[in-house]
Amino acid sequence: MDDCIFCKIIDGQIPSTKVYEDDRALAFLDINPQAPTHIVVIPKAHMRNILECAAREDDLLGYLMGLVAQLAKDQGLADKGFRVITNCGEHGAQSVEHFHIHLLGGAQLNGKMG
Ligand code: AMP
Secondary structure, eight states: OTTOHHHHHHHTSSOOOEEEEOSSEEEEEOSSOSSSEEEEEEESSOOSSHHHHHTSSSSHHHHHHHHHHHHHHHTTOTTTOEEEEOOOTTTTTOOSSSOOEEEEESSOOOSOOO
16 A cells, blocks of 8 residues: 555565565564564555454465464563564554554563553
């Protein structure tokens, strides 16, 4: 989508620090990290949020979650643990309307979710 920041990252119009890429997904470092390791995992196809991803007839949502778990292992987060978040819509405080999953770890995170 023309005015989507994450589509521009996929296209290379906006630089990012890529952690992983394949034909369906991209993972890159969050520009404003909330933990020592903060990776954003996105589908290459544009969709607004988890609802649109779950409504697809393919296995993309499960694929992305599997990728998040693999990246957590690759990043050395599996032993101590980590957090996986996807914000959706206004009450979820989603700021970029291209579905994304946050992977956070590398330190003790606080117990608050909201
Ligand atoms: P959310 O608030 O869940 O929509 O998350 C959007 C995330 O995208 C935030 O954590 C931002 O820091 C991150 N973000 C926005 N622009 C960029 C960018 N150009 N490169 C990397 N991360 C970004």
